[in-house]
Amino acid sequence: MHILFIPSWYPVSRSDVGGSFFREQAQALHKQGCQVGVIYPHFSSLRNGIFAKEKHGIPEFEIDEGVLTYRSYGKNWFPRFPVGIKKLWEYFGTQLFEKYIRTHGLPEIVHVHSMLYAGVVALRVKSRYGIPYVVTEHSSAFARGGVTNSSLRIAEKIQHGAARAFSVSKSFSINLDKRLPRGDVPWGVVPNIVSQKFVDAPIRKIKDSQGFVFLNIALMNKNKNQKNIIKAFAKYFLESAHVSLVIGGHGNEMNALKALAKNLGVAARVKFPGMLSRSQVLEAMSTADAFILSSDYETFGVVLVEALALGKPVIATRCGGPQSIVEEGDGILVDVDDVDELGRAMVRLNTEYSVFNPHEIRARCIERYSEPVIAESLIKTYASVISKDPNSSRSLNELSVA
Structure with missing residues (x-):
């Protein structure tokens, strides 16, 4: 054909x-x-x-x-x-x-x-x-x-x-x-x-005593709403030295996001690696413990299925596409623009991490995407x-x- x-x-x-x-x-x-x-x-x-x-x-x-x-x-x-x-x-x-x-x-x-x-x-x-x-x-x-x-x-x-x-x-x-x-x-x-490269990559970084890493990768614009991730992180993990947040990508909101992390006292544990190549996205997801999508609207959410392919549980807003992606056992859906619900979901993933089986997460993703x-x-x-x-x-x- x-x-x-x-x-x-x-x-x-x-x-x-x-x-x-x-x-x-x-x-x-x-x-x-x-x-x-x-x-x-x-x-x-x-x-x-x-x-x-x-x-x-x-x-x-x-x-x-x-x-x-x-x-x-x-x-x-x-x-x-x-x-x-x-x-x-x-x-x-x-x-x-x-x-x-x-x-x-x-x-x-x-x-x-x-x-x-x-x-x-x-x-x-x-x-x-x-x-x-x-x-x-x-x-x-x-x-x-x-x-x-x-x-x-x-x-x-x-x-x-x-x-x-x-x-x-x-x-x-x-x-x-x-x-x-x-x-x-x-x-x-x-x-x-989901690219075969994510399916073929080994499942890595099961939660251990060395810390917990939340990851977001997206363009830094108002629709992606990363400010809510930083607010939730600061409110619910201010004293949790072992928990960190990585926000990858670039855009016109980057300076505002960095300033917000500093003002909320979490700048030392919020990393901004900048624009990531496809191979760098795979590496960042592989070494994180969970992925967060905080958008106001998404038609789909490719980063979600990439994270699921690597066996990572996800948190996503009910912003359109994620409702079709995140199934029972894959992670947690939260309302758009609700900092407290997002923060509670982050706490749940951190404390109940063993409930989410990475191999089952990957298997469901492969079956669908x-x-x-x-x-x-x-x-x-x-x-x-x-x-x-x-x-x-x-x-x-x-x-x-x-």
């Missing part, structure tokens, strides 16, 4: 973590014997400088662990104008698509990751070449009311043209059904995968869509590439 991913964001280097779960899903499908390609026109912000040194307009190709990957680079000249952004994606995305098929042939199906604005490329490809596409939506902007009416109209056209549409969690699909109803074929759910499980589910979906589409078997020779 030949599958082409068109993501709305994607890693531009091996060290880039943005969209890394799209990349890992593409690689998982390749491992299952599929031919998988990715095309990604990257548009950087004008705030980086109009004349900043970048590979403007020059397509870049690599075979990334078996995945045929094409990127191009340009500026987002219309950051506040959805129609302008749509035109940029249509033009540069179509150019990349035509370059891709000249070498690798037509894909049988296109998979769009996040509709705005990769979906406009898939819609154009479907119109011109008759190739069906499916959508997986990831952007929390739809649920948080952050999508303008003009962008919503573009998304409506994209989802209307999709053979199937999914989100990454049940609560998010329910929300999308209200905003972008699909009639008789409602929004389904296909969760993100491992690469083979999600990849096989996707392949069945693709096959169903292709078999029902009369144009899906058309060859490159039957179509004009020009």
Whole structure:
């Protein structure tokens, strides 16, 4: 089966973590014997400088662990104008698509990751070449009311043209059904995968006398709400010298979080290692005792399934995605923006740690989110869509590439 991913964001280097779960899903499908390609026109912000040194307009190709990957680079000249952004994606995305098929042939199906604005490329490809596409939506902007009416109209056209549409969690699909109803074929759910690297890593750091480490890894913005973790930690573990907190990541809230830890008297036991690579995330999770997600809203929560794959119990807010992830025995769910409930959950994990069996936690995670499980589910979906589409078997020779 030949599958082409068109993501709305994607890693531009091996060290880039943005969209890394799209990349890992593409690689998982390749491992299952599929031919998988990715095309990604990257548009950087004008705030980086109009004349900043970048590979403007020059397509870049690599075979990334078996995945045929094409990127191009340009500026987002219309950051506040959805129609302008749509035109940029249509033009540069179509150019990349035509370059891709000249070498690798037509894909049988296109998979769009996040509709705005990769979906406009898939819609154009479907119109011109008759190739069906499916959508997986990831952007929390739809649920948080952050999508303008003009962008919503573009998304409506994209989802209307999709053979199937999914989100990454049940609560998010329910929300999308209200905003972008699909009639008789409602929004389904296909969760993100957990990378095989987390599944293969040894289970480490069972609680011992040397201390207890809580870990959070996320962008440092207001939605991630790490300030509540620090407040709970200071309130419930102020005198617990053996308990520490690590907050990995970066963002515009970092200085405020460091100041809060200092003001609350816990700066010596709250560490900020900064931005972490994928391998550093794995190492940090492996050596922690428990993971905390404190967000106001999440469509899924990839870091949660990564922690579970390493056998770590988790604490997560009931902010959307986590309710579909955290099962009995995996950890504790708490209300959004409730410092005391979060603090009590942290105390419970620390004092009742032996109740949470790391090997059972990992087994449940593998059963739901491992690469083979999600990849096989996707392949069945693709096959169903292709078999029902009369144009899906058309060859490159039957179509004009020009």
